[in-house]
Amino acid sequence: MTTPQRVASLLVQLYPAAWRREYGAELEAVLLARPLGIGTVNDVVWSALGQHVRYAAPPVVLGTAAMAAVAAWLSVNLTMPETMTPWGSLLRHTTMLRPSVIMWPFRSEAYVLLLLACGAWTYIRTGTTAPRAGFAAMEMTGLAGLPVMFVGLLMAFDVVSLPTYSALPVFSASFYEFGSAWVWGALGGLLGRGYVRRRGARLEVRG
């Protein structure tokens, strides 16, 4: 196998498997028809990223984006004093017994909108039921909360420390959000159904 063949094959591998099965061989043949330049590589990388977004389930796309935001916020919290961080701490103590720690952005209006969007998008894409749209929103919340669970785990093994917080409440903080995530996601699913019926929009059902 020559170097261009290797590069072309590698570039095709960047696409989702389902897309590759349909168009992979053709794309590889087109890539090999001309010398591969930086522009072509850049174009293919962005196209592959776009296909991943198109093929990925809504909770995965939104959950991954939310997870990146949560991870960035936590990194700032772990490396800088709370007074110096732009939006303060991601985690907050509550006056309740359970949960004693919450991720406050998960209780914000913006996050509710994200849950509604996740539910609606899931319905529009798959034509599923409202309860399943709720489960999709739970999946999104689970993904978004992974960095916090990971930090809770690290705290349990004394790898990192967050002053005034203990490991278990941090680890379990995202679990308490699942119930409301389901409710908002299901409501989003109903909104999605309303949109489809009102607009007569075609469902983007993908296998």
Place this chain on the structure above:
Amino acid sequence: MDTITAIRGNRAGCCIVIRHMARKPRGGPASDPELLILTSLASGPKHGYAIMTDVEEFAGVALGAGTLYTAITRLVERKQILPLSADGRQRPYKLTAHGAAVLREQLQAMRLMATAGLARLKPA
């Protein structure tokens, strides 16, 4: 009926113009990859690389392989083009009747816009 009223009256055409404006292809609506591919296939079935070279010839637009296949994927999903059975690794694509109707509609909307724009650019 002036041209703008005609465009307003033609809701589908208006939507197409707005859609093109929203996506802002680098060289204007005429460099939209999907429109270029539909135009290329209007002269007969072609495979990916043949579409690429044809577009370069008639429009002077160099479509990247990634952009080409992203647009092909969308057009196949919308049933505007259809893959034919392939002999080799390259599969030819054919314009469907629906694709031809969409292309005609888009080109007519663009012609209305171009006529109005060029008329207004004339010195008073």
